Amino acid sequence: MKALRKFLRRTLWYGVFKRLGHYPDYWYWQLRGKPIRSPHLLKQRTVREYGEKYGLRLLIETGTYYGEMISAVKNSFDRIYSVEKDPALAHRAARIFARDPKIQILEGDSQQVLPALLKSLAQPALFWLDAGYYGWAGLESDKRRLSVELEAILRHAVKGHVILMDDAHGLDGKRGALTIGDLKSRIDSEFPGHHVEVKYDILRVTPSAQP
Numbered sequence: 746m747k748a749l750r751k752f753l754r755r756t757l758w759y760g761v762f763k764r765l766g767h768y769p770d771y772w773y774w775q776l777r778g779k780p781i782r783s784p785h786l787l788k789q790r791t792v793r794e795y796g797e798k799y800g801l802r803l804l805i806e807t808g809t810y811y812g813e814m815i816s817a818v819k820n821s822f823d824r825i826y827s828v829e830k831d832p833a834l835a836h837r838a839a840r841i842f843a844r845d846p847k848i849q850i851l852e853g854d855s856q857q858v859l860p861a862l863l864k865s866l867a868q869p870a871l872f873w874l875d876a877g878y879y880g881w882a883g884l885e886s887d888k889r890r891l892s893v894e895l896e897a898i899l900r901h902a903v904k905g906h907v908i909l910m911d912d913a914h915g916l917d918g919k920r921g922a923l924t925i926g927d928l929k930s931r932i933d934s935e936f937p938g939h940h941v942e943v944k945y946d947i948l949r950v951t952p953s954a955q956p
């Protein structure tokens with residue numbers, strides 16, 4: 746199985762192989778009494794649900810990885826930008842989605858790419874922040890990156906953006922990370938008019954008054 750996985754990882758089919766595990770992962774998570782780390786299927790449902798609820802047709806993802814989120818939700822959005830720092834993963838995703846003009850893979854560090862992308866945005870977007878903010882294998886993590894990106898989104902001239910951030914358990918105040926409480930009070934004081942909550946390990950920042 747390990748050898749097969751290693752072989753598939755080198756092919757463009759690895760994402761499809763990974764997708765086969767999404768339902769078993771979900772059922773296993775249910776069986777274990779829904780532990781903190783939630784399965785990818787639930788994350789996909791959450792991204793679709795928030796897009797629909799807030800009428801958002803533009804999705805911006807940080808951390809493309811094998812493009813599983815893009816594949817799962819692409820029919821629910823008119824345009825998708827996904828930012829990936831690892832050049833090999835970014836090139837691979839660019840090849841996989843090359844035929845779909847609504848999907849654009851942006852190679853680079855989300856801390857620089859996201860603020861630059863925001864400059865060209867004229868409509869509210871759903872943000873799926875999932876770029877290993879508190880360390881990702883082999884990539885040094887800048888502890889300020891999440892704050893930089895959240896601030897860029899919340900200060901943006903266009904209002905109505907919705908932010909979902911995966912792995913909220915990383916907001917534990919350790920190793921330079923913020924706590925959920927810190928983040929909530931900063932958003933309350935600096936960006937009033939937003940609701941902040943964590944459910945199933947996903948931080949959700951939404952406009953208080955629904956559009």
Ligand SMILES: C[S@@+](CC[C@H](N)C(=O)[O-])C[C@H]1O[C@@H](n2cnc3c(N)ncnc32)[C@H](O)[C@@H]1O
Binds near residue numbers: 808
């Ligand atoms: C958890 S995976 C993303 C999973 C994907 N969003 C999904 O839902 O299928 C995290 C990804 O973030 C990427 N990453 C880590 N640091 C990054 C950074 N500073 N900027 C952009 N991508 C980064 C990693 O290379 C990895 O591919």
